[in-house]
Amino acid sequence: MFRIVKTGCIDMAHRIRGHEGKCRFIHGHTWKVEVSVSCVNNSLNALGMVIDFGVLKKEFFQWLDDKFDHSFVLGQGDEEDLTSFSSHDAFTRLASALGVDKLNVVFLPFDVTAERFAQYLFKECVVRLNKARAAGARPLTVDYIRVYESLHPNESYAEYSPNPVR
Numbered sequence: 001m002f003r004i005v006k007t008g009c010i011d012m013a014h015r016i017r018g019h020e021g022k023c024r025f026i027h028g029h030t031w032k033v034e035v036s037v038s039c040v041n042n043s044l045n046a047l048g049m050v051i052d053f054g055v056l057k058k059e060f061f062q063w064l065d066d067k068f069d070h071s072f073v074l075g076q077g078d079e080e081d082l083t084s085f086s087s088h089d090a091f092t093r094l095a096s097a098l099g100v101d102k103l104n105v106v107f108l109p110f111d112v113t114a115e116r117f118a119q120y121l122f123k124e125c126v127v128r129l130n131k132a133r134a135a136g137a138r139p140l141t142v143d144y145i146r147v148y149e150s151l152h153p154n155e156s157y158a159e160y161s162p163n164p165v166r
């Protein structure tokens with residue numbers, strides 16, 4: 001079978017509610033995201049590719065960068081707590097005090113761990129490649145998404161795949 005792997009990096013802050021250690025505090029990582037895509041029945045395209053790396057960049061990694069790079073992600077529990085805090089006003093005031101137009105806060109329906117982020121990105125990647133497929137691309141399979149939470153001095157990552165670990 002043929003498989004391609006592409007990676008991209010974003011800088012993103014998060015925190016983990018309920019964590020007993022320092023991860024309960026707001027902190028950031030350079031998150032490396034690795035996507036593996038294979039073609040069905042070894043059916044390379046006319047140019048001999050599983051998918052053009054440029055298409056994968058356009059359909060997935062550009063969205064990832066636009067939505068999450070230099071953002072601060074909060075989970076649903078934080079969002080519920082912040083509702084009573086008038087978070088919109090508070091974030092707007094804080095951004096203004098810091099002299100920026102926004103704080104780029106992204107709310108997700110879960111606290112971001114590498115595992116949950118990998119599962120979320122897997123679903124998004126499938127949806128985005130299916131859209132490209134509807135526009136004429138061939139059937140493809142997203143094999144897995146890996147989310148690296150730390151790169152130095154040692155790499156640590158979580159992987160999500162709907163299939164058993166190879």
Ligand SMILES: [Zn+2]
Nearest residue numbers: 014023027029
């Ligand atoms: Zn972290």
